[in-house]
Amino acid sequence: MHSPLYADFVFLLEIAMGLSLLVGAWLARRRMLREHAWLQSVTVLLNFIVVAIVMVPSFREQVSPKIPAKLGKSYVALAAAHGALGGIVELTALYILLAVGTELVPERFRIQRYKLWMRTVLAAWWLFLLLGAATYVRWYVHLPPRH
Amino acid sequence: MIRKFFAHYCSDVFTASCCCLVSCRFEVKIDNFSFSPTNLTIAVGTTVTWVNHDDIPHSVVSSDEPQVFKSKALDSDDRFSFTFTNAGTYGYFCSIHPKMTGKVVVQ
Numbered sequence: 231m232h233s234p235l236y237a238d239f240v241f242l243l244e245i246a247m248g249l250s251l252l253v254g255a256w257l258a259r260r261r262m263l264r265e266h267a268w269l270q271s272v273t274v275l276l277n278f279i280v281v282a283i284v285m286v287p288s289f290r291e292q293v294s295p296k297i298p299a300k301l302g303k304s305y306v307a308l309a310a311a312h313g314a315l316g317g318i319v320e321l322t323a324l325y326i327l328l329a330v331g332t333e334l335v336p337e338r339f340r341i342q343r344y345k346l347w348m349r350t351v352l353a354a355w356w357l358f359l360l361l362g363a364a365t366y367v368r369w370y371v372h373l374p375p376r377h
Numbered sequence: 378m379i380r381k382f383f384a385h386y387c388s389d390v391f392t393a394s395c396c397c398l399v400s401c402r403f404e405v406k407i408d409n410f411s412f413s414p415t416n417l418t419i420a421v422g423t424t425v426t427w428v429n430h431d432d433i434p435h436s437v438v439s440s441d442e443p444q445v446f447k448s449k450a451l452d453s454d455d456r457f458s459f460t461f462t463n464a465g466t467y468g469y470f471c472s473i474h475p476k477m478t479g480k481v482v483v484q
Contacts, residue, residue: 232410232474292434292450292473300452305433369433370474372410 233370240284241366247273248359251352258348267331270348274323281320289313305368312361319354326351404428405479407435407451407471412479419461421483426458427451435477440468447472 233241250273257266293309300306329335330344341347367373401423406413408430419425427437429451437457439445445467448457461467461483471477 232476234473234475295450296452303432303452 232372233366236284237366237370240280241362243280244277244359244362247277248356251355255348255352271327271331274320274327278320278324281316285313285316305365308361308365308368312358312365315354315358315361319351319358322347322351323355402426406430407437407477410474410477412469412471412477415478416480416482418482418484421464422460422462423483424458424460425481426456428456429453434473435471436473437469438472440470440478 250269254266254269254273257263257269289309293306293313296303296306297310301310325335326341326344326347329339329341401420403417403419403423403425405417405425405427407427410431412427417425427448429435430453432453434450434452436450437446437448437459439447446459446469450473451457461481464483467481467483469479469481
């Protein structure tokens, strides 16, 4: 393994957050809606902080200068897909928090079928997490050359 | 005479690929997540070029404070050169993979 400590830490933290969202979904099924709201909100906000402090600066320094010229390289393509999907998922999750948990969003922009939105975001979050794992492996794990 | 001196000197001291006429240039390969050679001893005024042969980006960053040299992220076959004008020992590492380290001793 050749990863820096911060990358290991963020990777483990992202896995923990993915699991935490699953626990949150389970709480909703058990009708523990208050606990569900707290857990999902904390997870989404914590992820926002990690994205803003660690992922965006790293992406801007190491990946975005190579787009679009080197999108054909797997390490750029994976990181770009992870970044794009991650951005959409995080913004959608924040929107759900605001729309469902606060009165800040105007009535006509509120979510009606919120369960569908939440389940879609949860599925997309896990896809984002798997892309993140693939990106981590591609950037930091020395794989033997294929013959 | 000069060529003979450098040829002898280089074969004794250096393990990197070397082209010695008036000034020396050395190449450090970045391959399999390591710098090769890891330790390099050169003369003052020598230019060292790092070449990334891996299929993943690497960088070359001085570990001294303040930083003596710092490359951008080098893609496959990208190069970074630095001329050492002062004697000393210069440690360096890859900022993307910090366990990759190397050292240049300038005499």
